[in-house]
Amino acid sequence: MNASASSPKTAGAIWLLAAFAAGIIVSLTTLAVVGRQAAEKNFHPGFTRFHQKIAPDTKYYPTIHEMMAIVRERAAGGKILVVVGGNSILYGVGQPAGHVWTERLQRELGPAYAVVNLAMRGAGVTDCAAVVAEALRTEFPRQIYLANASPTQASFPDGTPSYRFVFWEAIAKGLLIDDPTRTEAIRERYRLRPDTLGGLPEQRLREALDAILSFDDFWNRFTFATCNTIWTRERPVGLDSFAPRKIYTDNEPDYLTFPILDRRPTGWRFDAELGFSRDVSLLAFTLAPSGLWVPNQPLWDALAKSIGGAIPPSLRARTLIILTRNNPYYLDRLTPAEQQRDDLAHTLSVQVWQHAGCESVDCGRGYTIDDYGDRIHLSSTGGEKLAQQIATEVRRISTKLQY
Amino acid sequence: MIFSTYWFVVFAALVTAGYWLLPAANWRLPFLAAACMVFHFHFAGPAGVLPIVVLGVVVYAIGLSRNRHACAVGIALTVVALCGYKYAVFLSHDLLGALFPVAAARSAAWLSATLPAAAPLGISFFAFEFVHYLYEVRRGAEPLQSPLRFLLFAIFFPTLVAGPIKRFRDFDPALEAGARDVGAADVIAGLQRIALGFFKKIVIADNLTAAIDHFAPQMGELALGSRWLLLAAIAARIVTDFSGYSDIAIGAARLLGIRLPENFNWPYAARNLPDFWARWHMSLSSWIRDYIYIPLGGSRVSRLRRATNVFVAFALCGLWHGPAWHFALWGIYHGAGLALQANLNLLPVVGTPLGRLFAAAPPLGWAFTQLFVWIGWLLFFFPTAQAGKMALALFGLHA
Amino acid sequence: MPQSYFSSGRIFKDFGRLLGMFALGLVVGVFFHYLLFRLGLPVQPFIYAAF
Numbered sequence: 001m002n003a004s005a006s007s008p009k010t011a012g013a014i015w016l017l018a019a020f021a022a023g024i025i026v027s028l029t030t031l032a033v034v035g036r037q038a039a040e041k042n043f044h045p046g047f048t049r050f051h052q053k054i055a056p057d058t059k060y061y062p063t064i065h066e067m068m069a070i071v072r073e074r075a076a077g078g079k080i081l082v083v084v085g086g087n088s089i090l091y092g093v094g095q096p097a098g099h100v101w102t103e104r105l106q107r108e109l110g111p112a113y114a115v116v117n118l119a120m121r122g123a124g125v126t127d128c129a130a131v132v133a134e135a136l137r138t139e140f141p142r143q144i145y146l147a148n149a150s151p152t153q154a155s156f157p158d159g160t161p162s163y164r165f166v167f168w169e170a171i172a173k174g175l176l177i178d179d180p181t182r183t184e185a186i187r188e189r190y191r192l193r194p195d196t197l198g199g200l201p202e203q204r205l206r207e208a209l210d211a212i213l214s215f216d217d218f219w220n221r222f223t224f225a226t227c228n229t230i231w232t233r234e235r236p237v238g239l240d241s242f243a244p245r246k247i248y249t250d251n252e253p254d255y256l257t258f259p260i261l262d263r264r265p266t267g268w269r270f271d272a273e274l275g276f277s278r279d280v281s282l283l284a285f286t287l288a289p290s291g292l293w294v295p296n297q298p299l300w301d302a303l304a305k306s307i308g309g310a311i312p313p314s315l316r317a318r319t320l321i322i323l324t325r326n327n328p329y330y331l332d333r334l335t336p337a338e339q340q341r342d343d344l345a346h347t348l349s350v351q352v353w354q355h356a357g358c359e360s361v362d363c364g365r366g367y368t369i370d371d372y373g374d375r376i377h378l379s380s381t382g383g384e385k386l387a388q389q390i391a392t393e394v395r396r397i398s399t400k401l402q403y
Numbered sequence: 404m405i406f407s408t409y410w411f412v413v414f415a416a417l418v419t420a421g422y423w424l425l426p427a428a429n430w431r432l433p434f435l436a437a438a439c440m441v442f443h444f445h446f447a448g449p450a451g452v453l454p455i456v457v458l459g460v461v462v463y464a465i466g467l468s469r470n471r472h473a474c475a476v477g478i479a480l481t482v483v484a485l486c487g488y489k490y491a492v493f494l495s496h497d498l499l500g501a502l503f504p505v506a507a508a509r510s511a512a513w514l515s516a517t518l519p520a521a522a523p524l525g526i527s528f529f530a531f532e533f534v535h536y537l538y539e540v541r542r543g544a545e546p547l548q549s550p551l552r553f554l555l556f557a558i559f560f561p562t563l564v565a566g567p568i569k570r571f572r573d574f575d576p577a578l579e580a581g582a583r584d585v586g587a588a589d590v591i592a593g594l595q596r597i598a599l600g601f602f603k604k605i606v607i608a609d610n611l612t613a614a615i616d617h618f619a620p621q622m623g624e625l626a627l628g629s630r631w632l633l634l635a636a637i638a639a640r641i642v643t644d645f646s647g648y649s650d651i652a653i654g655a656a657r658l659l660g661i662r663l664p665e666n667f668n669w670p671y672a673a674r675n676l677p678d679f680w681a682r683w684h685m686s687l688s689s690w691i692r693d694y695i696y697i698p699l700g701g702s703r704v705s706r707l708r709r710a711t712n713v714f715v716a717f718a719l720c721g722l723w724h725g726p727a728w729h730f731a732l733w734g735i736y737h738g739a740g741l742a743l744q745a746n747l748n749l750l751p752v753v754g755t756p757l758g759r760l761f762a763a764a765p766p767l768g769w770a771f772t773q774l775f776v777w778i779g780w781l782l783f784f785f786p787t788a789q790a791g792k793m794a795l796a797l798f799g800l801h802a
Numbered sequence: 803m804p805q806s807y808f809s810s811g812r813i814f815k816d817f818g819r820l821l822g823m824f825a826l827g828l829v830v831g832v833f834f835h836y837l838l839f840r841l842g843l844p845v846q847p848f849i850y851a852a853f
Contacts, residue, residue: 012816017587019820020594023827024834031835059843165842205409206842219839229836230843231610233617241614407845412838565850591823598830598837604848605840612846641849648848 028213035218039065042073043221048097049117053248056162057121059230060223060245063216064170067118067132071140075114080403081140082115082394085129086147089324091119092383094255094373101383108391119147120163125155125321126310127163134315135175142403144394146320149353151345152284152299154306157185161196165203169216172207177312185309255373256380263373264329273375277330278338281345293341300352307356316357318401320393322386323349325364327372361393405446405564406651407604414442415597418560419658423585431582435559435659436551442560447524454523458484459557462533466546466553474541478534485530488522493726525564527723529557531690536571538694547571552578561655565648567666567686577662585660593657600650608644611636619785623796630797637784638777642670645684671776674768675761676741679776691720706749710742717741724783729790733782740775 044054047070054060075081084090084102092100102117109115118129125147133145149155158167170176190197210216223229224245231241255263265273284300285293311319323346325331331339346362353360363386371382378386405411418438425431444452458481465477486494491514500507536556540546547553555578556571581589618625618633625633649666656663664686673679680688696716702709714735721734743750747758761768778797781790795801 013587013591015820016823017591019823020591020827020830023824023829024594024831025827026824027828027831028835031832061843202409203842205413206838209409209413209838213835213838215835215839216842219836229606229840231613233613404845404847405851406848407841409838409841412841565848594830595826598833601837602833605837605845609846644846644849648850 031215031218032213035214035216035221036065038221039063039069039214039217042069043224044070047074047116048100048103048250049091050120051097051248051250051252054224054245055120058232061165061216061220062128063220064131064135064166064173064175065217066220067128067166068135070118071114071116071132071136074116075140078142079114080112080398081133081136081143082109082113083129083133083136083143083145084115084117084119084147085123085127085133085145086119086125086149086322087123088119088121089377090146090148090322091117091121093121093252093377095378095380095383096252096254097250099254099380099383100252101378101380101387104384104387105391105394108387109394113394122160123163124153124160125149126157126167127159128166130311131159131166131170131176134177134312135170137177137315142398142401144318144320144397145315146322146390146394148322148324149349150280151323151349152281152303154303155310157182157189157306157309161198164200165207168200168203169207169210172204172211177314179312182309182312185306188309254380255377256370258373264369270330274330274333276375277326277342278334280326281338281341284345284348285341287337293337293344295348300348303349304352304356307353307358311356311358313357317359318397320359320361320390320397321353322390323360323362324376325362325367327369327375328367329369329372330375359393359397361389363389406601406648410445414438414445415655415658419590419593422659428582431585431659432551432555432578435582436554439555439558439560439563443524443558443563446564450519451523454484454488454526455529455557458529458533459553462537462557463547463550463553466536466540467548469540469546471541474537477537478541481530481533481537485526488519488526490722490726497728528562528564528566528568531568531687531694531723532556532571534694535568535690539570539572544572547575559656559661561652562663565645565652567649567652567664568690569664569686573664581656581660581662583660589657589660593654593659596650596654596657598654600647600652600654603643603647603650608640608647611640611643615640619793622793623801627797627799630793634777634781634797637780638671638773641780641783642667671773672769673772673776674765675772676737676744676775679772680737680741687720687723691716695719706746710746713741713745714738729782729785729787732787733779736779736782740779 043066050062052058054062071081071083082105084105090102092102095101100117102115106113106115116129118132120128123129130145130147133143136143156164158164167176190200219229226244228242228245233241284296286296288294325342325346331342334342346365350360350362367378367382367385371379371385373379373382418435421434421438422431425434443455447455461480462477465473492511495507495510495514499510536546547556552575556569556574559569559574562569615633615636618629619637622630622633646667653663653665666684666686668682668685670679670683673682696712699712699715700708701712704712715738717734717738718731719734721730721732721737724730724733747761748754750757761771778794781793784790785793792801
């Protein structure tokens with residue numbers, strides 16, 4: 001064996017291996033460096049929001065650095081940063097580009113503020129935008145993070161399963177606060193609900209490798225600017241399927257152009273939606289013999305506890321949680337007792353968030369049927385009302401925090 | 404997923420590094436065995452590990468005994484285990500159900516309560532390797548004495564999930580040679596092979612799969628040319644997916660200096676059906692030849708018997724792919740094709756001229772062979788009725 | 803020996819081989835970098851892993 005190790009043939013092979021390995025190492029190192037630089041600058045010109053063609057819905061997963069670069073560009077020049085998170089309601093489903101509520105919010109607040117909409121469909125309070133804002137806490141100390149929630153909705157400390165990749169990417173890159181309460185909450189989450197663990201170990205392995213090799217940043221930019229490497233049925237014709245993502249525009253439909261019956265359904269669709277509206281506060285209270293609604297305390301305690309594990313204490317004062325309401329088309333058809341319960345749920349939820357040290361506001365009271373496109377999403381007119389209400393809140397918080 | 408995971412990437416890198424860094428060659432095989440156990444447990448879980456451990460211990464002990472009857476019992480046991488885990492529900496539901504619906508319903512309920520939701524990982528592959536082992540020992544081959552060597556034969560991680568199906572008399576010396584002589588050239592070849600395999604899978608096969616999933620349900624609405632393009636995509640998908648897998652397995656073993664049998668040799672260059680099967684999933688087709696076709700009598704029997712043997716061997720080959728009728732039909736389709744080709748000159752009127760034509764114009768033979776194989780993939784991938792409709796649509800016909 | 807090695811032109815041949823191997827390494831490295839990205843997106847299971 002030793003004799004063969006020193007034979008000319010083996011010696012030659014070792015040199016070839018060295019050259020081959022050097023090629024691999026040079027490639028990986030170069031792409032890692034380029035990847036790191038690729039995400040330093042914003043490559044989403046005129047960004048409004050992560051519309052469907054640049055969102056996980058179509059297998060595009062924005063990286064933390066990619067999102068941070070968008071924010072950096074927008075908030076440059078010492079502006080007060082307003083990062084918008086939450087779900088499709090704050091994303092602006094039903095509000096076409098140019099009429100998104102966050103664009104209106106920006107106009108309301110003026111040039112001293114920079115509003116960035118990083119909300120995503122189905123996201124929660126602790127997803128994407130929350131992680132980005134936290135990662136930028138030192139770079140942009142004058143920041144307000146806002147997201148929406150329904151009254152008793154508990155928050156996952158590391159995000160909802162669909163979006164937790166952003167949290168774990170930020171953890172792997174050392175961008176987040178080391179909060180022992182959150183760490184414990186994450187541990188408890190997966191201890192109590194091992195079924196939600198899913199592919200998390202794989203995800204964490206990926207993020208650990210990505211922290212070294214920056215492949216997500218490099219190839220996301222490549223996908224966006226040069227060539228989408230995954231066949232997509234968005235343009236299922238020949239090589240067009242691999243067109244770069246940048247060619248797609250934000251084509252979110254306008255709810256106001258939808259037929260009225262779509263927005264105000266009747267029959268079984270109405271019954272189903274009415275049921276969902278009823279369910280918003282169904283478990284939150286029980287009716288006492290006295291006729292008063294009594295809070296279902298374990299549920300509210302769970303909400304309070306989840307806030308403790310989800311948002312580090314130092315970030316709570318600049319966190320604004322918006323409790324959005326359902327369309328009055330449905331709420332008005334609930335019984336008076338159910339309407340009262342719905343009101344109480346929103347009021348109590350605001351108090352719980354405030355008690356935890358966050359800011360919270362109840363939105364949607366007094367909105368009309370036309371302010372909604374469906375049961376929960378706002379039309380452009382509803383978005384304008386929301387923008388006005390939130391602008392007032394943002395200014396108040398800015399003053400309070402001496403921004 | 405298995406190979407397409409970060410876990411596997413990191414695992415393969417660590418195992419290769421560890422294997423290389425071990426100061427003595429005789430430590431490499433125990434190290435590799437430990438790594439294989441980790442791999443097996445990680446992907447199969449306790450429920451998937453147990454059957455192979457139990458069956459493996461039995462097969463190893465029987466092999467050591469060299470008793471011909473015991474070997475036959477061991478082969479039967481392995482086949483029963485394979486059928487029990489993989490085909491019991493199918494046999495009970497589809498065969499028994501047609502004759503005795505009530506009894507079938509009872510047995511289905513019992514089976515679903517007794518059997519795991521999924522068959523143990525790689526059972527189709529390790530069962531075939533065990534059958535081969537016992538068959539050869541029964542015929543007088545020297546069994547593997549070392550439990551370590553047998554363990555490595557049974558759960559060698561690159562081949563555990565989907566082959567190539569190994570032969571122990573080739574694999575055992577390859578293990579020995581790998582541990583002793585692994586060199587720089589192996590690493591270069593292994594990494595290139597792994598890269599090629601992933602390229603075939605991730606870049607070609609997965610993109611084709613997405614396109615096929617989109618277009619296949621609406622095949623009838625496509626232009627005729629696009630329908631044929633879809634068929635070509637299906638044919639390209641399966642070869643890139645499976646040969647990609649085999650490349651990764653062969654490459655991962657090569658990093659350790661261990662040579663595995665090849666599984667593919669440009670199957671779409673085949674000029675006739677026997678040639679195709681000599682190039683496609685070679686480790687399976689040679690297994691079918693050695694352990695089904697030849698024991699049935701092979702080609703040393705009458706024309707009719709020979710045709711029947713081909714038919715039976717390929718029906719079983721089809722069913723090996725999964726407990727479903729379309730797989731069985733796919734196998735029968737190929738069996739019928741092979742039988743027809745072997746007896747072409749017996750066909751009245753057209754037989755002899757056709758035979759002469761194919762002999763005179765080899766490209767014609769190639770075209771017919773590929774047409775036959777590619778249309779066969781419709782049976783492989785789709786339920787029988789849908790495959791039939793798709794095949795008709797290729798010729799502008801609508802069912 | 804060294805003289806004949808240089809004068810015979812083998813040095814150029816060997817250097818060419820090394821350069822070729824380096825270039826191949828570059829290509830494989832780029833692909834591995836992409837592979838690490840791609841594995842995190844939805845991938846189809848291997849067809850034969852189900853058998």
